[in-house]
Amino acid sequence: MTDESYNAIKNNFITALRIIYREGLSDAFAHLSARSNDGYEMMFMPRKSPALVQGEELFFVDFEKPVPQSSLHQAIYKTRPDVKSVFHFHSPAVILLSVLGQTIRPMHNYSAIFFDGVPLYKGSGQVESPARAGEMAKLLGGAKALMLRGHGAVVVGQSIREVCMLALFLEESARLQAEAMRLGAPMFMEREEAERIAKRTFKPTSVERAWDHFAAKCAD
Amino acid sequence: MTDESYNAIKNNFITALRIIYREGLSDAFAHLSARSNDGYEMMFMPRKSPALVQGEELFFVDFEKPVPQSSLHQAIYKTRPDVKSVFHFHSPAVILLSVLGQTIRPMHNYSAIFFDGVPLYKGSGQVESPARAGEMAKLLGGAKALMLRGHGAVVVGQSIREVCMLALFLEESARLQAEAMRLGAPMFMEREEAERIAKRTFKPTSVERAWDHFAAKCAD
Amino acid sequence: MTDESYNAIKNNFITALRIIYREGLSDAFAHLSARSNDGYEMMFMPRKSPALVQGEELFFVDFEKPVPQSSLHQAIYKTRPDVKSVFHFHSPAVILLSVLGQTIRPMHNYSAIFFDGVPLYKGSGQVESPARAGEMAKLLGGAKALMLRGHGAVVVGQSIREVCMLALFLEESARLQAEAMRLGAPMFMEREEAERIAKRTFKPTSVERAWDHFAAKCAD
């Protein structure tokens, strides 16, 4: 990795943490990681609030070395070679749906992005052990996101920017779904319909436009 | 168009975008347009967050030229010669009502403004094509606003300031209606009653007073 | 009235407007008034957002002179010699309860302050005429507050500071009641119980303490 690409990743990493904090998706606990260019280790963060971590505190860890809070990230990188970044966070609407045994179903232009489903891990508590992390990675399968009962969610993607936007879309979708469930019978979308919409609302240019928006808010 | 009136429109345009962002009616995606003085083209904005677009980035486009995200605006200007400005946005309470198949019904002094009804376009996804844009414009008819299922809304009016205020009133009305529906059977207003009230709450002087208020908030 | 007391009232007036705005109880429309020392006229404000009115724009108006938005205030001062200040505003939870035909009932330490009841004016629309203002004043009777269906509320009290705090307590009580109604059968308080509590939670020293708190927030 060149110094330049390293610095770009570091900047994206810190901005993503600030966005997640600013948008109300995390309190003092959230963990982001990014696969390194050679593919066998990940950039990771110390045990600190996402609002407070600084670029110079980021470090690399390989996929076998036990580091606090790292096991879920490591298990996913090992089973999903396509994944370049993982974001785990505790956001309120996701937690709300999860304790009701519900998961995200497409009903608007953003929830459509999750057309391939968001599995719900029903075990309670934290990740706790590499064995549980492995179960969670297995349940995630090829999906973009996994919900963890009474705990939060994990999203995976092709870049730090993409997982950051997926985190925002997931929480917004959970909030809409919770509110709609209170009010009656929302019109859900069929998978094909949702997939068609996702092709338009989750393009790389849309991710960039949303990233620019949220990054600017954090810089205020 | 003189330089002076051009600058006034540009300033209103940018302020309206900032208001819509500041009041929580848009994330990175919302599009405003304003009919030019000669009536055959519209001032439009680039594909950028309404929080970030700058005055010098605005441009004019005629009603036939395909430009990304422009087709709904163009279709409305062509069928509604009275309309001077169009605002399309994705606001949370409007989206919530729309996925429940509900639309705004007058129940308080602001929702009364929509006494002539707010049609709901039931197709899902984005505008996607000039043909769909035409369908939406047709469904809007002579009304002030149209809701788009799982997507957002479009409001039309006599000026940028007016559509900006209509956008705020529509979202507030949607939020009140959603909350009232959760709690029981709200007292809706008859059309005549709503029209009588709208004459008092939606006068040019009221629009100016509300505009001054929200514009000042943005300048903080 | 000495210059000193005049300036003190003006400062309280402007601070009360800023508080009501800062706490989300008003958009561009809210009207405060204060009875003058001699008792036969009131300090009033121009038709401008409470966030924007300046001290030098305040003026005195007697109880018979028609001035826009003044008739409800005038009608109350004429029928309630004990009232020194009147605040009319459009706050979201009050409007919500009002369209459901509900009014505030004591269930916690602040709603207890309204132990003598909050009548609900069922007519829709604005105040509109001195005749309607008179009906509203009559319905208010000896109470501290009146709700107006689909419109807002008016609170009355011994001073600007007191009506400002009553406005905050009324809106908080309306929000709690709306949320509690969604969840089941809240434990309401008997009138005697509420009156006993109000004697402790609505003392002059409590009003001063709350005023200092909210005034400091506005000065941030």
Added chain:
Amino acid sequence: MTDESYNAIKNNFITALRIIYREGLSDAFAHLSARSNDGYEMMFMPRKSPALVQGEELFFVDFEKPVPQSSLHQAIYKTRPDVKSVFHFHSPAVILLSVLGQTIRPMHNYSAIFFDGVPLYKGSGQVESPARAGEMAKLLGGAKALMLRGHGAVVVGQSIREVCMLALFLEESARLQAEAMRLGAPMFMEREEAERIAKRTFKPTSVERAWDHFAAKCAD
């Protein structure tokens, strides 16, 4: 107590008040106390908003001397020798649950912290007298928190930082529970399950991490 430890406690005390205010758990009324090192008196605060109290205004009071708003704190220190700090506050979701006769039940990683139960004091009004304070302390028993109907909550712990975090966790748990109750039948946790989780989510290092996060937010 050395000057150094005295200053450290004072700084924690003021920061805790600012956090509770900044996070929306108090209006102008909340009272924190901290047991002094010798164990027979408590650091206390004047009758002022937690947003406004200054370090030099704090004072010590022994457990028998009547001081306004002190009796609940004193009663708890006398019956719970393990308790080093007490926080009493009026937070919206706790009040909401309390008027419904509900109390916190573990359903997520933070509510699990209250695995030993949160009693609900059903009497209405304020603390009012040392006799009522004694009843409340007795009902608290060995628990971490007590809810007071239509009034608020009190939390107790090993340090100012711990009670401050417990206050935030309690309010967040109340909000989640209220929202989940609206939506269906949440999956509650068994006591053993909750206790196992609490051992991981309520460790001294987690309290420090959360404290650093919220203290930094206040310093913004």
